[in-house]
Amino acid sequence: MIEFDFYNSLNYWLVLFVLVLILNFFLKKPLLQRYGFLLANIFMLLALPNFGGDSLLILFVLTFYTFSIGWLLNKRGIVKNNGLRIAISLSSLIIIILVLACFKYRLVLSIKGINRFFNENNTSKDILLIGVSYFSFKMMHFIIASYKQGIKKPNLMIYLNYIFFFPSFISGPINRYNHFCESFDSEKRTQFSRNLGLGGKRIVHGLFKRIVLVQILLPYVLTNLKKPIDELSIAEIIYGLYAYSFYFYFDFSGYTDLAIGCAQLLGVDLPENFNSPFLKRNIQQLWANWHISLTSWLMDYIYWPLVKKMRNFRMLKKRPILLSNLCIIFTFVICGLWHGDGINFLLWGLYHGLGLSALNVYRAMKRRIDNIKINRYFMSKYSFAIGIFLTFNFFSIGLLLFALDIKTIKLLFNGKLFL
Amino acid sequence: MIRKIILFLKKNKQTIRITFEIFWILIFLLEKLGGEYSSSIPQFIYVNF
Numbered sequence: 001m002i003e004f005d006f007y008n009s010l011n012y013w014l015v016l017f018v019l020v021l022i023l024n025f026f027l028k029k030p031l032l033q034r035y036g037f038l039l040a041n042i043f044m045l046l047a048l049p050n051f052g053g054d055s056l057l058i059l060f061v062l063t064f065y066t067f068s069i070g071w072l073l074n075k076r077g078i079v080k081n082n083g084l085r086i087a088i089s090l091s092s093l094i095i096i097i098l099v100l101a102c103f104k105y106r107l108v109l110s111i112k113g114i115n116r117f118f119n120e121n122n123t124s125k126d127i128l129l130i131g132v133s134y135f136s137f138k139m140m141h142f143i144i145a146s147y148k149q150g151i152k153k154p155n156l157m158i159y160l161n162y163i164f165f166f167p168s169f170i171s172g173p174i175n176r177y178n179h180f181c182e183s184f185d186s187e188k189r190t191q192f193s194r195n196l197g198l199g200g201k202r203i204v205h206g207l208f209k210r211i212v213l214v215q216i217l218l219p220y221v222l223t224n225l226k227k228p229i230d231e232l233s234i235a236e237i238i239y240g241l242y243a244y245s246f247y248f249y250f251d252f253s254g255y256t257d258l259a260i261g262c263a264q265l266l267g268v269d270l271p272e273n274f275n276s277p278f279l280k281r282n283i284q285q286l287w288a289n290w291h292i293s294l295t296s297w298l299m300d301y302i303y304w305p306l307v308k309k310m311r312n313f314r315m316l317k318k319r320p321i322l323l324s325n326l327c328i329i330f331t332f333v334i335c336g337l338w339h340g341d342g343i344n345f346l347l348w349g350l351y352h353g354l355g356l357s358a359l360n361v362y363r364a365m366k367r368r369i370d371n372i373k374i375n376r377y378f379m380s381k382y383s384f385a386i387g388i389f390l391t392f393n394f395f396s397i398g399l400l401l402f403a404l405d406i407k408t409i410k411l412l413f414n415g416k417l418f419l
Numbered sequence: 420m421i422r423k424i425i426l427f428l429k430k431n432k433q434t435i436r437i438t439f440e441i442f443w444i445l446i447f448l449l450e451k452l453g454g455e456y457s458s459s460i461p462q463f464i465y466v467n468f
Contacts, residue, residue, distance in 0.1 A: 201437060208440035211447045 002047050006170060007210070007258045015047070020265050024192045030185075034157040037266075044166035050128045058129060059163070062099065066092065066139040067159045070146035074154050089147040093140055100136040103129040105341045131169045133338060137297055138163060142177050144301055152178050158185075167262040171255055173273045173293035180268070189267030199264030206257030209250040217247040223403050230411045237412065244403060245396040249278065252291070281387030283355045283394055294335070303331040321360050328360070329353035339402070344409075348401035355394055 004011040019040045027036040045051055045059075069092045072078055079085050142159070145151050162180045188194065218224055222240030225232065232240070256273040263270045277290035287295050306327045310316050316323040329350065336349020369375060377383055400409055428435065 201433075204437055204440050204444070207444050212440075212443045215447060 003049055004047055005049065006044075006166070007206075007255065007262075012047075015044070016262060016265070019044075023266060024190075034161065037161050038157065038164065041161060041164035041166050041169075045164060045169060048130055048170070051130050055129055058099075059135070062096070062135075062139065063160055063163045066096070066142055067154070067156055070142045070151060070159075071154050072146075073143070074146040074149055074151045076149065085147060089143055092143050096136050096139050096143070099129075100132055103132045131171075134169065134172050134174055135163050137174050137294075138177075140301065141174075141297065145177065150178070153181050153185075155181070165263070165268070167259045167266070167268075168270055171252075171259070172291075173256060173259065173271050174297050175271050175293065179271065183267075183269040186267075188269075191267075195264050195267050199261045202257050202261030202264060206254045206259075206261055209254030209257065213250040214247060214254065217243050217250065221247045222400075229408060230414050232412065241396045241399060244399050245278070245392070248399065249274070278392050278395075279388060280391060281384050282359055283352070283391055284359055286391050286395060287352070287356070294338075298331050298335055302334055303327050306330060321364055325357035325360055328356045332356065342405055344401045344405050347406075348398060351398050351401060355398075 002011060006012055023033065023036055023040060027033050042056065046056065069088060073085060073089060079088065142151070158181050159177070161184065162177055168175065183189070220239065220243035222237065222244045225236065225240055253274040260270045271293050273292050275289040275292065277286045280286045280289055307323065310323050310327060332349040332353030333346060334349070336345045339345045339348070366378065404412065
């Protein structure tokens with residue numbers, strides 16, 4: 001079986017070229033297209049290193065399971081009892097979360113070479129589920145949307161293609177079922193020359209970021225500097241962090257461009273994930289424009305439901321800022337844990353949660369200011385520029401927790417700061 | 420003259436950007452193929468999340 005990394009190898013591009021030709025010119029009938037798409041998705045996933053038949057089987061079982069539950073919940077008149085509906089949805093969500101926790105952290109551990117937590121005799125320990133963070137969030141979305149009866153056209157073949165869709169399988173964007181369904185059945189999908197133009201441009205943007213910009217930045221990134229980490233000066237740490245921020249942005253947005261471009265070649269629209277996040281004047285705006293599909297998922301399925309529940313407490317209902325801050329901190333701690341299993345990821349989430357809370361408090365204080373001159377300053381270009389600078393620095397400093405573990409951070413600041 | 424150049428650049432912004440990007444992609448790929456000291460393209464940071 002042929003094996004390749006997505007977007008990084010020549011084999012990937014050759015296979016994609018053949019698939020685009022077959023799907024656009026040889027499979028014209030809608031039903032044939034759906035089957036053809038699914039076969040193409042399965043073929044591409046099996047070509048991923050560390051994605052074998054076992055992984056595919058688990059993915060199929062999970063997909064069938066979540067579709068059946070979603071279908072039951074979505075169809076009016078089948079499960080009428082609200083308590084039962086909640087129980088079915090919650091138990092399914094718990095199962096998906098367990099799968100995510102089990103496979104994701106095992107994947108992280110195996111990459112780090114720390115398998116001591118797992119029994120040596122356990123025969124299933126080599127099964128890796130690449131992309132589990134992303135497809136589990138898609139499945140949770142499907143279950144919750146079905147519970148609210150918000151799935152417009154539940155269809156098993158489209159759902160299989162939605163979960164298995166290879167351009168966004170390994171790292172998103174986390175698209176929504178209805179959006180995928182509309183795009184999948186849209187007439188635009190068959191307009192090959194339009195899709196080729198749009199997709200081709202996007203792929204060039206992505207390759208430019210990945211091959212040129214990332215390569216230029218790589219030697220200056222904090223984790224790649226030639227000096228031992230404890231010998232770095234504060235200035236070197238700062239420029240290493242700045243370089244890391246841009247490297248991270250170009251790497252991930254480059255990946256997203258490639259994913260969106262490849263999906264476009266196949267006639268499917270994926271949602272945008274970035275919108276100039278480093279040009280935003282506060283951390284809330286930065287997060288609204290950084291990894292947009294994840295942020296909106298977290299807002300829709302963690303933050304807002306939590307706010308609704310917490311409003312029932314009279315003490316919090318009277319204090320909307322405290323309510324919002326508690327919910328945002330919890331949401332970002334989950335966001336941190338989603339990114340990785342180390343304590344540094346939890347602290348990274350907490351750091352951003354606290355930053356957003358501080359912004360909430362600052363905004364409330366700002367609203368109380370009655371001075372025209374000060375208010376005019378807040379509307380000025382200077383205030384905007386200072387906001388961009390401070391936000392970028394806040395984000396870059398936070399990346400320390402993202403890129404390094406706690407021990408290394410202590411080593412990095414050894415004798416330089418209070419640590 | 421400068422106004423004409425600016426107008427031309429504005430009108431052909433997309434084409435100029437794509438050409439610029441393709442040019443540098445090719446340069447970096449050729450450098451990667453040719454030089455034994457050249458670095459390989461790093462793995463995506465986000466892939467294993």
